[in-house]
Amino acid sequence: EAQVTQNPRYLITVTGKKLTVTCSQNMNHEYMSWYRQDPGLGLRQIYYSMNVEVTDKGDVPEGYKVSRKEKRNFPLILESPSPNQTSLYFCASSPTGGGYTFGSGTRLTVV
Amino acid sequence: GNSVTQMEGPVTLSEEAFLTINCTYTATGYPSLFWYVQYPGEGLQLLLKATKADDKGSNKGFEATYRKETTSFHLEKGSVQVSDSAVYFCALNRVSGNTPLVFGKGTRLSVIA
Numbered sequence: 001e002a003q004v005t006q007n008p009r010y011l012i013t014v015t016g017k018k019l020t021v022t023c024s025q026n027m028n029h030e031y032m033s034w035y036r037q038d039p040g041l042g043l044r045q046i047y048y049s050m051n052v053e054v055t056d057k058g059d060v061p062e063g064y065k066v067s068r069k070e071k072r073n074f075p076l077i078l079e080s081p082s083p084n085q086t087s088l089y090f091c092a093s094s095p096t097g098g099g100y101t102f103g104s105g106t107r108l109t110v111v
Numbered sequence: 112g113n114s115v116t117q118m119e120g121p122v123t124l125s126e127e128a129f130l131t132i133n134c135t136y137t138a139t140g141y142p143s144l145f146w147y148v149q150y151p152g153e154g155l156q157l158l159l160k161a162t163k164a165d166d167k168g169s170n171k172g173f174e175a176t177y178r179k180e181t182t183s184f185h186l187e188k189g190s191v192q193v194s195d196s197a198v199y200f201c202a203l204n205r206v207s208g209n210t211p212l213v214f215g216k217g218t219r220l221s222v223i224a
Contacts, residue, residue, distance in 0.1 A: 042216035
């Protein structure tokens with residue numbers, strides 16, 4: 001089944017403790033992206049990647065890192081999480097010019 | 112830059128009512144336009160899309176027509192059901208160059224029996 005898989009689905013962590021949210025797609029898509037969803041703000045792009053080893057900042061990149069060493073994986077790294085990064089995170093992938101396939105989301109709480 | 116503006120919700124309708132959710136966009140060139148739907152507790156799913164002017168996207172009884180002259184892509188459904196209750200997002204990207212998908216802020220629809 002064609003899908004984008006994110007893990008974990010839920011995560012509660014403490015301020016400053018490094019964490020990684022994984023994202024993997026099995027559709028051989030070139031393009032991958034991370035969004036955060038917050039009430040009243042909709043979806044905002046954090047980082048995106050056009051292809052392997054090509055990443056770029058979205059609208060809200062501060063406090064986040066990404067890497068794209070393989071085509072299928074696009075992990076999101078929070079080196080030192082803070083409470084303002086409490087949010088619902090979505091990974092998405094698409095073929096060039098196509099519509100996105102989204103993961104099921106990761107609900108992160110930083111206390 | 113590219114942007115999408117959609118009507119603010121929440122929208123509450125009775126079952127079998129007619130639905131319109133307005134969406135207008137600003138973009139250079141000729142973007143592809145999308146509607147995504149997010150059901151409670153789930154990720155976003157592509158509902159329909161249109162890639163050029165006057166195209167009509169349709170799916171599950173929903174329709175939207177790409178209107179270049181008014182830069183709009185309004186979502187419509189003739190008769191909503193309780194199961195249509197969700198958040199709807201209008202979005203755009205360019206066919207070429209694969210610029211990031213830009214979303215509207217979402218419109219929450221609640222359909223009551």
